[in-house]
Amino acid sequence: MHTFVFYDTMTKRITIKDIASELNVHHSTVSRALHNDPRVNEKTRDIVLAYAREHEYQKNMNAVQLRGTANNAIALIVPNINHSFFADIVSQLTDIAFQKGYVISVFQSNEKYEQEKEIINTIIQHNFAGAIVSIAKDTQKSDHFRLLKKFGIPLVFFDRVCEDVMAPKVIVNNYDITVLATECLIKKGYSRIAHITGTNIINVFRNRDQGYQDTINKFNIDYKNSIEIKEDFSIEIGKEVFNKLWNSTEKPDAILSSSVNLTLGILIQAKLLEVKIPEQLGLITFGSMLSSEIYQPQMTTIEQQETEIAQATFELLEDMIVNKNNQVIIKEIKAQLILRESC
Amino acid sequence: MHTFVFYDTMTKRITIKDIASELNVHHSTVSRALHNDPRVNEKTRDIVLAYAREHEYQKNMNAVQLRGTANNAIALIVPNINHSFFADIVSQLTDIAFQKGYVISVFQSNEKYEQEKEIINTIIQHNFAGAIVSIAKDTQKSDHFRLLKKFGIPLVFFDRVCEDVMAPKVIVNNYDITVLATECLIKKGYSRIAHITGTNIINVFRNRDQGYQDTINKFNIDYKNSIEIKEDFSIEIGKEVFNKLWNSTEKPDAILSSSVNLTLGILIQAKLLEVKIPEQLGLITFGSMLSSEIYQPQMTTIEQQETEIAQATFELLEDMIVNKNNQVIIKEIKAQLILRESC
DNA sequence: CTGTTAGCGCGTTCAA
């Protein structure tokens, strides 16, 4: 660990008034010049701009926003930044927003309602121009989202939505795609299909489970086994669940998994116990396995269209911010079942 | 796509003045009451607090910040949010900061200097309390970071640092760990070791390559092959590089890879061409393979300590913000070589 | 074309 002395070169922040008094004009003239207002003399404008550039003037957005003129900051709340699905969305949204002149602040609820609520307060206090939210597993109340609306802050949900809040939503066709995946397993001859998924509180997991249950019923299959994971989806939990399933008298012959992490845990244990995939166990997982090609066998996956989700979400929010559009539009993005070798 | 009409319940934002006039006190009394200032009558304070709570008063941080009183927003710039190393850091920093009452805005430079520069301007304009940066591959100039200092905004670098800027830095012992990894390969009998890494502009990759080169020289080995990837590290590029290497007359018998993505590409091609690992090809990669246990064989990895990096980085920044500490402290976090089966 | 004035919401001075 090295230590130097740090020479702080900071000088007082330069304002339009400083520029004005230096150039013997009024600060409103400076403001106009900086905005390329046509009503200002070309010469003075050039002088102002030159001076501003030379002294590295930067406008104070706090003042601008206080006046209520403009605000280009958007808040984004996700349960976890480092889960691949959300990491992708965050990355893409950040890019889209930046291109259009917005700045995105990312918040992480850690799947906790309390934290989500605190974040919403922060968003209100900082006067964000809008909020994009995918809710925590924990979240059953919606009072905090109503607060957001009360303060006139546009809100769009994506993926995990709060259904009793009237706000635009971008969702995935979880029911349909799970029906498709379950049917796919059945048609391949599997008859003891287990479904490992998340809490029924969240629309995403509820819809998936409904799709699974309905399909099992439709085909008059005896074995029906929904396993609801309350903890964070992790490789460890995936291992545990697999062990429990495999040691039970009611062994499944196929698993439909809601999370890449869980699937990885399953794969590890299956390999350890020399369970053959897809012969002894069929497997389909939600989420793209970064390197499906490497796994033996290659995984059949249900891929969510992150790019489309991010795009649609941003468009809805921007429409609300710019055009004050208050329609509650619900867009459905279609996930895709990519058949590979694991079933 | 469904559409509803949206009933906007927004009301005018309530301010301390509103509360004041409603309760027939002065707004400065309200301000004091909300801050639990002991100089305000207990009764009036309770009335004010009750009213504020009931009407869901939220303070306007723009006004607070404009006055220069406080600011709890920290900016974080990373090249890519969705690369696992950075996703982890972002996630952890966000948590640490939130716990301590700060809010983190995440920005993505997309490895572009120009974008990084624009982001810095945004940070200055929004008066962030501090900035945490890992620089873009592109970044060779440091004028924008000097600007940050000029405006008195505390700055801490982590991992990829700008070496000619006097600011605290948290770095990884890239040189030492690469020496160790290269020696490890040599001692296992590999004699034609290729090094696939990033641009020499960045300290991280320069130090790694120096460690590699020095070790090869030290052991008087003929074969020396540093491959500098200019593009984004992707699976595709990994495949290409492997193919080029394997088709050359000067085939390597081991590869040291700077990125998980590149390594995945290598693994895919190696499997396709039935190249045996570790017999025909030894492999060590930087970064943790989420599921090292699944790959055949399990990968030997160089793991960076994301938790320690995030922790140290935040502490340095907080020290600057809170204590106005201006020492240039450089902390080194030690990466670890985790031996598995791939070499 | 430019200057004057006012006010966004807040916290802090000074005065009562």
Add this chain to the structure above:
DNA sequence: TTGAACGCGCTAACAG
């Protein structure tokens, strides 16, 4: 214990 007044930096309305 409370009130009055000021100013943070900026933009917009109005006046000249």
